[in-house]
Amino acid sequence: xxxxxxxxxxxxxxxxxxxxxxxxxxxxxxxxxxxxxxxxxxxxxxxxxxxxxxxxxxxxxxxxxxxxxxxxxxxxxxxxxxxxxxxxxxxxxxxxxxxxxxx
Numbered sequence: 486x487x488x489x490x491x492x493x494x495x496x497x498x499x500x501x502x503x504x505x506x507x508x509x510x511x512x513x514x515x516x517x518x519x520x521x522x523x524x525x526x527x528x529x530x531x532x533x534x535x536x537x538x539x540x541x542x543x544x545x546x547x548x549x550x551x552x553x554x555x556x557x558x559x560x561x562x563x564x565x566x567x568x569x570x571x572x573x574x575x576x577x578x579x580x581x582x583x584x585x586x587x588x
Contacts, residue, residue: 508577515584526577541568 505525506514514524530538542559545551551559563569573579 511580511584514581518581518585524581529575529578
């Protein structure tokens with residue numbers, strides 16, 4: 486049985502307790518990816534871009550290997566809408582991805 490999807494509550498901010506990195510700190514970010522599994526880079530997206538991405542996520546429909554539930558998982562969103570292409574190579578993000586994955 487499926488229930489209508491409601492918007493989740495606004496997340497509480499915890500990033501003030503987590504380390505953050507500047508876009509030029511590639512070495513530190515790469516090490517954080519290896520040890521922590523994530524990197525927080527403040528200011529990579531504007532609030533307008535975050536809201537636009539949230540709106541686009543709400544419009545996604547599951548396909549093939551996607552699934553929805555407590556946590557929604559959508560694969561290959563870059564192939565579904567050109568909107569997502571602008572998120573691929575942001576300064577700092579692409580640099581840490583290349584450093585971590587060997588680009």
